[in-house]
Amino acid sequence: MFCPVTLSLSLSLSHTHTHTPFTMSSAAAAARSLRLRALCAPPARLVPLCSARRKLNVQASTAAGRLKTIDDLPGPSALTTVYWLLLRGYLPKTHLLQGVHRSQYGPIWRSRVGPYDLVNVASPDLIAQVIQQEGRYPVRCELPHWKEYRDLRGQAYGLHVDTGENWYRMRSVLNPKMLKSSEVSSYAPIIHQVVDDLLQRLELLRSRSVDGATVPDLPSELYKFGFEGISSILFETRLGCLKDEIPHSTLRFITAVNDMLSLSQTVPLLPRWSRAILPLWRRFVQAWDDIYDVAQGLVSRRIAEIEARAQRGEPTEGLYLTHMLSSDKLSRDEVYITIAELLLGGVDTTSNTLSWALYHLARDGRVQDRLYAEVKAACPDRRPPTSEDLSRMPYLKAVIKETLRLYPVVPGNGRFVSENEVILDNYWFPKKVRGAASRWRSDASTCCCSVVFLFVFQTLFHLCHYAASHDQAEFEHAERFIPERWDRSQAPSSRRDRPTPGFYQHHPYSFIPFGVGVRACVGKRVAEMEMYFALSRLMQHYQVQPEDGAPIVRPKFRTLLIPEKPINLRFLPRA
Numbered sequence: 023m024f025c026p027v028t029l030s031l032s033l034s035l036s037h038t039h040t041h042t043p044f045t046m047s048s049a050a051a052a053a054r055s056l057r058l059r060a061l062c063a064p065p066a067r068l069v070p071l072c073s074a075r076r077k078l079n080v081q082a083s084t085a086a087g088r089l090k091t092i093d094d095l096p097g098p099s100a101l102t103t104v105y106w107l108l109l110r111g112y113l114p115k116t117h118l119l120q121g122v123h124r125s126q127y128g129p130i131w132r133s134r135v136g137p138y139d140l141v142n143v144a145s146p147d148l149i150a151q152v153i154q155q156e157g158r159y160p161v162r163c164e165l166p167h168w169k170e171y172r173d174l175r176g177q178a179y180g181l182h183v184d185t186g187e188n189w190y191r192m193r194s195v196l197n198p199k200m201l202k203s204s205e206v207s208s209y210a211p212i213i214h215q216v217v218d219d220l221l222q223r224l225e226l227l228r229s230r231s232v233d234g235a236t237v238p239d240l241p242s243e244l245y246k247f248g249f250e251g252i253s254s255i256l257f258e259t260r261l262g263c264l265k266d267e268i269p270h271s272t273l274r275f276i277t278a279v280n281d282m283l284s285l286s287q288t289v290p291l292l293p294r295w296s297r298a299i300l301p302l303w304r305r306f307v308q309a310w311d312d313i314y315d316v317a318q319g320l321v322s323r324r325i326a327e328i329e330a331r332a333q334r335g336e337p338t339e340g341l342y343l344t345h346m347l348s349s350d351k352l353s354r355d356e357v358y359i360t361i362a363e364l365l366l367g368g369v370d371t372t373s374n375t376l377s378w379a380l381y382h383l384a385r386d387g388r389v390q391d392r393l394y395a396e397v398k399a400a401c402p403d404r405r406p407p408t409s410e411d412l413s414r415m416p417y418l419k420a421v422i423k424e425t426l427r428l429y430p431v432v433p434g435n436g437r438f439v440s441e442n443e444v445i446l447d448n449y450w451f452p453k454k455v456r457g458a459a460s461r462w463r464s465d466a467s468t469c470c471c472s473v474v475f476l477f478v479f480q481t482l483f484h485l486c487h488y489a490a491s492h493d494q495a496e497f498e499h500a501e502r503f504i505p506e507r508w509d510r511s512q513a514p515s516s517r518r519d520r521p522t523p524g525f526y527q528h529h530p531y532s533f534i535p536f537g538v539g540v541r542a543c544v545g546k547r548v549a550e551m552e553m554y555f556a557l558s559r560l561m562q563h564y565q566v567q568p569e570d571g572a573p574i575v576r577p578k579f580r581t582l583l584i585p586e587k588p589i590n591l592r593f594l595p596r597a
């Protein structure tokens with residue numbers, strides 16, 4: 023879920039072209055535009071074939087009757103982007119730049135940022151068109167620095183880095199245990215134990231606060247909840263992250279993840295020679311070593327327990343890790359890296375979403391009262407909800423959806439489309455092309471020379487789903503927190519057969535916080551269950567309020583969309 027496309031928009035200000043379609047010298051860069059035009063001009067027969075195959079509403083309407091190419095796209099120059107990021111201050115809020123550029127250039131534009139040459143798409147219809155053409159084994163983005171680290175240590179690539187059939191094989195092991203509702207429901211008891219710990223932890227923090235009610239820096243507490251939640255599922259055991267004394271390995275992991283994520287923004291932009299001078303690459307490697315070490319340690323500990331049980335003749339069936347280990351489709355190395363990546367993907371995401379949800383509930387008594395009433399009716403006497411109870415809590419789900427609409431933790435996604443040509447509206451993008459091209463240079467005398475370049479060209483699409491989910495045309499009062507918009511039972515259309523576009527209805531691709539298609543988030547169901555259980559039980563026990571004079575908190579982009587400042591909330595016990 024870490025999308026360097028979005029990362030790059032915030033930090034790639036100057037860099038050699040490690041990632042551009044062509045691997046070539048700077049002299050060659052000058053000739054790029056010309057060659058691209060030649061490369062991209064679609065053969066006339068391709069157009070009807072592609073459009074028929076994909077059943078897309080493609081209109082080839084350029085004057086010449088040909089589709090346009092990447093070079094015809096509008097968009098900011100590299101310098102203009104620097105201006106927006108640095109002088110206009112959009113560096114920590116690149117998610118907002120999506121909307122700014124969409125209003126300047128329309129729903130599709132090109133931007134060249136550092137090493138990236140992007141085709142940005144910011145309307146639900148265009149996003150849908152990219153996804154429909156993404157091919158059998160979609161690639162989000164290349165993560166060359168992650169890959170380099172894995173090569174350095176001889177590790178397996180893992181979900182984020184791997185592609186093609188290898189990636190597909192890993193997903194085929196994980197999907198059934200992660201995305202099937204019946205399987206995910208079996209994690210309910212252990213998640214409830216983790217929520218019990220969270221409630222105890224909040225009680226402790228309240229009792230320590232000056233006013234006996236405030237929990238300072240809620241996101242960092244929810245981070246521990248997220249870590250404990252996902253590890254309890256993966257390792258089928260409790261780590262104790264919500265205790266006062268956090269295990270050393272947990273602290274090490276948390277620090278390493280923070281380092282790795284922030285260094286992931288800069289490391290790919292630095293030339294290799296700088297590694298001898300700057301410590302950043304070394305720190306990046308160290309951070310990954312720590313993440314891997316912790317994951318490997320936890321897995322090994324669990325394996326030893328399982329083996330001991332087997333020797334005693336006790337049953338060994340477990341939830342997640344046991345399933346992965348018993349599958350003969352994954353090597354031990356792949357298990358280690360998969361566990362590391364699931365831990366990595368499963369912590370900040372749920373914790374930040376929960377923080378934002380509580381932030382809004384605290385500020386909107388009406389929404390909080392309605393949510394509490396729903397939870398109380400479905401689960402009287404503070405009974406912890408079961409998975410079945412959740413189906414009677416549409417407003418709870420609406421609150422989470424509305425939170426993810428306003429604050430999609432991953433505000434932009436990427437797709438390298440390399441298997442097929444792609445057609446978006448009137449534009450044609452070639453499939454991955456490897457080859458050589460030559461440029462002729464002639465001088466005043468008659469002698470000429472040919473320079474041959476090797477290149478690989480593939481189009482990197484940046485799916486601007488922050489802009490899509492904040493689009494006023496799709497979501498009326500788009501900047502306001504209105505969970506009711508997800509309540510279809512309230513939709514006028516369902517009563518009077520008169521749809522209200524923009525409020526109760528929206529394009530399905532205008533809201534894709536978990537991504538979409540076969541490469542979409544593998545942790546979606548687990549994340550939803552954790553958030554539903556935690557939020558409903560917090561409502562059963564507490565009324566949340568902002569501190570007196572609490573400031574408005576806005577999101578900032580730091581690899582993920584996170585609160586720009588700590589969120590402190592008052593938790594008042596319900597009678």
Ligand code: HEM
Nearest residue numbers: 023367368371372432535536537538541542543544545549
């Ligand atoms: C609010 C919670 C979460 C959000 C909003 C979220 C969002 C995303 C997004 C947008 C993607 C990219 C999907 C795509 O390319 O189409 C993704 C991928 C991924 N997520 Fe999540 N995620 C969440 C929770 C989790 C959890 C709990 C886990 C672990 C259990 C997890 C693990 C992953 C992994 C491993 C991938 C990469 C999948 C692949 O490339 O095959 N995520 N997530």
